[in-house]
Amino acid sequence: MIQNRHETNISCTTCPVAKLCLCDDLSKDELQCLDNSIHHNFTFDKGEHLFYLNDKLESVFAVYSGSCKEYVTDADGKEYIHNFYFPGDLIGLECFNFKSYPYSAISLEQTHLCVIPIKQLISVIKNTEHLPFRLLTIFSKKIRNDTSIRLTTNAKQRVADFILHMHMRFSERGCSEEIPLTMPQLDMSNRIGVAFETVSRILHAFQRDNIISMEGKNIQIRDLARLRDISGIE
Amino acid sequence: MIQNRHETNISCTTCPVAKLCLCDDLSKDELQCLDNSIHHNFTFDKGEHLFYLNDKLESVFAVYSGSCKEYVTDADGKEYIHNFYFPGDLIGLECFNFKSYPYSAISLEQTHLCVIPIKQLISVIKNTEHLPFRLLTIFSKKIRNDTSIRLTTNAKQRVADFILHMHMRFSERGCSEEIPLTMPQLDMSNRIGVAFETVSRILHAFQRDNIISMEGKNIQIRDLARLRDISGIE
DNA sequence: CGGGGTTTTGAAACACATCAATCATCGTGG
DNA sequence: CCACGATGATTGATGTGTTTCAAAACCCCG
Numbered sequence: 001m002i003q004n005r006h007e008t009n010i011s012c013t014t015c016p017v018a019k020l021c022l023c024d025d026l027s028k029d030e031l032q033c034l035d036n037s038i039h040h041n042f043t044f045d046k047g048e049h050l051f052y053l054n055d056k057l058e059s060v061f062a063v064y065s066g067s068c069k070e071y072v073t074d075a076d077g078k079e080y081i082h083n084f085y086f087p088g089d090l091i092g093l094e095c096f097n098f099k100s101y102p103y104s105a106i107s108l109e110q111t112h113l114c115v116i117p118i119k120q121l122i123s124v125i126k127n128t129e130h131l132p133f134r135l136l137t138i139f140s141k142k143i144r145n146d147t148s149i150r151l152t153t154n155a156k157q158r159v160a161d162f163i164l165h166m167h168m169r170f171s172e173r174g175c176s177e178e179i180p181l182t183m184p185q186l187d188m189s190n191r192i193g194v195a196f197e198t199v200s201r202i203l204h205a206f207q208r209d210n211i212i213s214m215e216g217k218n219i220q221i222r223d224l225a226r227l228r229d230i231s232g233i234e
Numbered sequence: 235m236i237q238n239r240h241e242t243n244i245s246c247t248t249c250p251v252a253k254l255c256l257c258d259d260l261s262k263d264e265l266q267c268l269d270n271s272i273h274h275n276f277t278f279d280k281g282e283h284l285f286y287l288n289d290k291l292e293s294v295f296a297v298y299s300g301s302c303k304e305y306v307t308d309a310d311g312k313e314y315i316h317n318f319y320f321p322g323d324l325i326g327l328e329c330f331n332f333k334s335y336p337y338s339a340i341s342l343e344q345t346h347l348c349v350i351p352i353k354q355l356i357s358v359i360k361n362t363e364h365l366p367f368r369l370l371t372i373f374s375k376k377i378r379n380d381t382s383i384r385l386t387t388n389a390k391q392r393v394a395d396f397i398l399h400m401h402m403r404f405s406e407r408g409c410s411e412e413i414p415l416t417m418p419q420l421d422m423s424n425r426i427g428v429a430f431e432t433v434s435r436i437l438h439a440f441q442r443d444n445i446i447s448m449e450g451k452n453i454q455i456r457d458l459a460r461l462r463d464i465s466g467i468e
Numbered sequence: 469c470g471g472g473g474t475t476t477t478g479a480a481a482c483a484c485a486t487c488a489a490t491c492a493t494c495g496t497g498g
Numbered sequence: 499c500c501a502c503g504a505t506g507a508t509t510g511a512t513g514t515g516t517t518t519c520a521a522a523a524c525c526c527c528g
Binding site: 072074075076078080082094095096097122125126129132133135136137139140142143146147149150151152153158190191192193232233 | 306308309310312314316328329330331356359360363366367369370371373374376377380381383384385386387392424425426427466467
């Protein structure tokens with residue numbers, strides 16, 4: 001499925017997002033063992049699929065740079081987006097005991113990925129003390145990522161929730177100043193379940209009220225307190 | 235926090251929902267090791283809390299019988315329900331690396347729970363080959379449970395999604411005929427993000443159209459195909 | 469300098485929430 | 499055992515937030 005592409009000497013030991021990925025909490029030996037099981041640095045162009053719905057499941061992906069989305073489409077062609085993935089995130093981990101992928105995944109820009117064959121991942125899990133716990137942490141976080149937009153909220157709250165959630169994720173990546181929206185607003189609207197025209201209107205209202213500012217596709221939060229207030233949680 | 239209550243000779247080896255719980259996939263020895271770490275059969279009355287938001291995290295819970303919900307409330311007192319839990323489900327597993335519970339959990343009826351202290355769970359994970367993989371499976375399933383109601387759907391689709399999801403969960407428990415709604419419709423409406431009056435109307439419309447039938451709090455699906463059609467997935 | 473994919477903006481329609489009142493249900497105590 | 503209050507469910511009328519439709523403006527990218 002995945003053609004072998006330009007593979008450089010990237011490794012987990014030098015990876016800048018290792019702390020977000022499988023590697024964190026691992027001993028030096030364990031890290032080496034994991035590193036040996038990973039094929040580093042596959043390049044995907046914008047709009048290229050990592051895999052399609054019902055493709056045979058063979059690998060888990062780790063984002064090295066760039067971004068991706070997971071989605072399914074219904075009979076009408078309407079798109080449901082599970083989540084977006086950024087550097088350090090793992091794609092497909094929760095399918096490890098499936099025969100095939102239950103959704104499609106596509107690159108939102110030029111994206112570099114590391115590929116971990118499931119069989120080898122299972123072997124590493126068996127042979128390392130800390131990886132099982134690391135995986136529990138990753139899954140716990142994924143549950144919070146996947147449920148970050150609440151169902152009981154209105155459109156403004158959802159946009160606020162989305163921005164706050166993105167802010168949190170990019171802060172983890174050492175980028176707390178600006179949130180780069182790598183996806184079109186249509187993707188954002190499909191993720192949060194609001195018409196894209198409504199998203200556009202709300203983003204403009206937030207700018208008018210000096211809650212955020214936008215240049216191009218970058219969002220900067222100017223009033224975090226107001227945003228949290230609109231979101232309504234805590 | 236948890237008082238020791240009437241504890242009988244229930245064990246994982248004889249538990250009727252073991253296949254849904256931590257036990258599945260474990261060897262006989264591993265099961266024994268797990269069993270020794272679990273305090274079985276704590277009784278919670280309807281409306282009794284398992285734990286409150288910000289309580290110190292000490293244990294994970296397994297539902298033996300009955301049902302529970304996890305929720306948080308916002309500043310206005312509005313309730314957000316993460317999920318419902320039925321026999322074989324685990325509560326609090328995704329908090330294992332937290333200091334305190336990030337939400338509250340309450341019993342919806344008389345409920346029997348098994349309590350697994352986190353420290354001992356970690357020790358069992360370290361000492362068993364299969365439990366780490368069992369946990370990955372449980373987490374994968376939980377992600378699907380937590381995201382079973384899509385954000386981009388209308389009220390009818392959400393009610394349909396909810397019924398289909400409950401149907402799936404109760405089918406796993408050998409109860410595919412009738413879905414016992416142990417929660418009031420208000421809880422269901424808070425879970426799916428639809429006003430409870432709207433839920434009431436939709437449930438009646440579904441009955442009028444012979445898609446479901448209801449006696450008391452039990453839902454019976456009469457036209458699964460129509461329900462799937464309304465849901466719109468696949 | 470196009471031209472397809474986005475984003476913006478306005479007007480109209482509608483699905484759903486909200487408000488309000490009635491009805492059913494159930495556990496509790498007199 | 500029935501009356502009572504509390505809780506949950508139903509049903510209708512009204513208001514509004516959001517979607518939908520439509521058209522224009524923008525903006526990269528080739």
